[in-house]
Amino acid sequence: xxxxPSERELMIRARRGDREAFGALVTTHMxxxxxxxxxxxxxxxxxxxxxxxxxxxxxxxHRSLDPERPFYGLVYQVLRRLGFNWIRDxxxxxxKLESSGGWLVERQRPPDPSREAEVADxxxxxxxxxxxxxxxxxxxxVLKEFEGLKYREIAALLGVPNGTxxxxxxxxxxxxxxxxxxxx
Amino acid sequence: xxxxxxxxxxxxxxxxLAGDERxxxxxxxxxxxxxxxxWERLKRLxxxxxxxxxxxxxxxxxxxxxxSVYRRVERGVAWIxxxxxxxxxxxxxxxxxxxxxxxxxxVAWYIKGSILAVFVGGAILLVSVARxxxxxxxxxxxxxxxx
Numbered sequence: 001x002x003x004x005p006s007e008r009e010l011m012i013r014a015r016r017g018d019r020e021a022f023g024a025l026v027t028t029h030m031x032x033x034x035x036x037x038x039x040x041x042x043x044x045x046x047x048x049x050x051x052x053x054x055x056x057x058x059x060x061x062h063r064s065l066d067p068e069r070p071f072y073g074l075v076y077q078v079l080r081r082l083g084f085n086w087i088r089d090x091x092x093x094x095x096k097l098e099s100s101g102g103w104l105v106e107r108q109r110p111p112d113p114s115r116e117a118e119v120a121d122x123x124x125x126x127x128x129x130x131x132x133x134x135x136x137x138x139x140x141x142v143l144k145e146f147e148g149l150k151y152r153e154i155a156a157l158l159g160v161p162n163g164t165x166x167x168x169x170x171x172x173x174x175x176x177x178x179x180x181x182x183x184x
Numbered sequence: 185x186x187x188x189x190x191x192x193x194x195x196x197x198x199x200x201l202a203g204d205e206r207x208x209x210x211x212x213x214x215x216x217x218x219x220x221x222x223w224e225r226l227k228r229l230x231x232x233x234x235x236x237x238x239x240x241x242x243x244x245x246x247x248x249x250x251x252s253v254y255r256r257v258e259r260g261v262a263w264i265x266x267x268x269x270x271x272x273x274x275x276x277x278x279x280x281x282x283x284x285x286x287x288x289x290x291v292a293w294y295i296k297g298s299i300l301a302v303f304v305g306g307a308i309l310l311v312s313v314a315r316x317x318x319x320x321x322x323x324x325x326x327x328x329x330x331x
Contacts, residue, residue, distance in 0.1 A: 048241075053256060056254075103238065104239060105239040106236055108235075122232065126232060146236075150200070167187065173194075173226055173229055174226075
C-alpha cells in the first residue's frame with residue numbers, strides 16, 4: 001500500500017517545479033494560511049487574496065525551498081509581509097478594516113434568543129477593537145486567541161523570543177480591555 | 185506594572201503557569217490590588233474572546249483555491265514579459281523620435297528646448313521617486329521580514 005509522501009518529500013519535488021507536489025503542500029496549509037490572513041486583514045476577499053498571493057510568491061521562488069525547514073514557516077513569512085503591506089498601503093484600508101467586520105462568529109448561539117442582538121453587538125465591537133491594534137500586536141493576539149498556538153509556537157513562527165510574544169500579547173490585551181471598558 | 189507581573193498575568197490567562205510561578209501569581213493576587221484589578225479585567229476580556237472564533241468560508245472556496253494560486257503565478261510571469269517588452273519598445277521609440285526631431289531644421293529652437301525640458305524633468309522626477317522609495321525601504325521597520 002502506498003504511503004502519503006512526507007512534507008519534506010513534497011518540498012524536494014516542489015523545489016524541482018513539480019506542481020502536483022506544490023499543490024499538495026498548498027492543500028495541506030491553505031486553511032491555516034487563510035485564517036492567519038483573515039486575522040490580519042479582517043475581510044474574506046482580502047484574506048483569500050493575501051493568502052493565495054503568498055503561495056504564488058513561494059512557488060515563483062520554488063528553487064529556493066529548503067526541505068529541512070517547515071514549509072508553512074516560509075509561507076507565513078511571506079503572508080505576514082503581504083498582510084502588513086496591505087494594511088499600511090492605504091490609510092483608507094485601515095478604515096475599511098475597522099468597518100469590514102463579520103470575520104468573527106460566536107462559537108455557540110446564546111441560549112436566550114433575546115440576547116442575540118446584544119451578543120452580536122459585543123462581537124462587532126471586539127472586531128473593531130482588534131482592527132485598531134498595531135499590526136504586530138494584532139498578529140500575536142490572533143495567533144494566540146483564535147488559533148490557540150502556544151507561546152513557543154508563535155515565537156518559532158515569527159522568529160522572536162518568547163518574552164516578546166508575551167509582552168506584545170499583554171499590550172494587545174490591555175489595549176483591548178481599555179477599548180472595551182464600558183462593556184466588559 | 186512590572187514585566188514579571190505582566191508575564192505572570194499572560195501565563196495564568198493562557199494556562200501556561202509553571203509550578204513556582206503559580207505560587208508567585210497567587211501571592212501577587214492576594215497582596216497587590218492593582219494586579220488583582222488587572223487580572224479581573226483581562227479575565228473578562230478572555231471570556232469574550234473565548235466565545236468567538238473565525239467565520240468559516242463556504243467549502244466551494246477551497247475547490248478553486250489552487251487554480252487561483254497558479255493563475256497568479258502565470259500572471260506574474262506575463263506582467264514581467266509585458267513590462268520588459270513595453271520598456272524596450274517605448275525607450276526605442278522615444279530615442280528615435282528625439283533623434284529625428286533634433287536633426288529636423290524646420291522645428292523652432294524653443295520647441296526643441298521645450299521637448300528637451302519635458303524629458304529632463306521627467307527623468308529628474310523618476311530618479312527622485314526611485315531615491316525616495318529606496319530611502320523608505322532602508323527605514324522600513326519590516327524590511328527584516330524576508331521571504
